[in-house]
Amino acid sequence: MLGSMMGGFLANKFGRRITIGTGTFISSVGVALCIVSAKPDEIMVRRVIFLVAKFVQGNGIGQIIVAVQTYVSEVTPPRLRGPVMALIPLATLTGQLIGAAVIASMAGNFTKWAIVIPLASQLAFMIPPAITAFILPESPVHLLEKKRTAGAEKALKRLSRGGADISAMAEAIQTSMASSTHQGTYADCFKAKERPRTLIVLLAFASPQLWGITLLANASYFMQVRKNPP
Secondary structure, three states: OHHHHHHHHHHHHOOHHHHHHHHHHHHHHHHHHHHHOOOOOOHHHHHHHHHHHHHHHHHHHHHHHHHHHHHHHHHOOHHHHHHHHOHHHHHHHHHHHHHHHHHHHOOOOOOOHHHHHHHHHHHHHHHHHHHHHHHOOOOHHHHHHOOOHHHHHHHHHHHOOOOOOHHHHHHHHHHHHHOOOOOOOOHHHHOOOOHHHHHHHHHHHHHHHHOOHHHHHOHHHHHHHHHOOO
């Protein structure tokens, strides 16, 4: 929750690219702390460091998710927004599958590397968002909100096919922004007109939990416990 709120603030204030980059850096710090948590001899110290590490990492991931969703909604054609957004749960499950495979590969290892290697493997997932934040053009919507018309047109040129009327696209975005001056509240999301959309979004984000994604995330642990009961 805190990461999402911070991500929303940063994305609005400084841009989507910077938010993705900042979230990646914070997540990397969290992973580094996870690795360090395996060093102390005292178990309570390890637990405290690991708890702090997961808190830091979760905040970074929250920033990335908010910035990516915002960016996709602003640059993707309407007919593709649904399918692109649907890739988020798929990517989550893919990451969990890779994590389970890494843990399974350490099943017969009883050294400290059995902990360090799975934790360190998370750094590999920091590479794609870092590269994305570096090469991605800033959102034209954000640039126009900041009155940076030249930068917005340059970004639209990179995001559009050759021959597109960039000036017309920028004007269309500005017109859409001008017609959306109302600053809504959370209560507005549940009014009669907006309630169906809100419920659809809530269902979409709750559905991975209803499918048992949390249980699947810990499937490798349960299987190992079942195989080697204490």
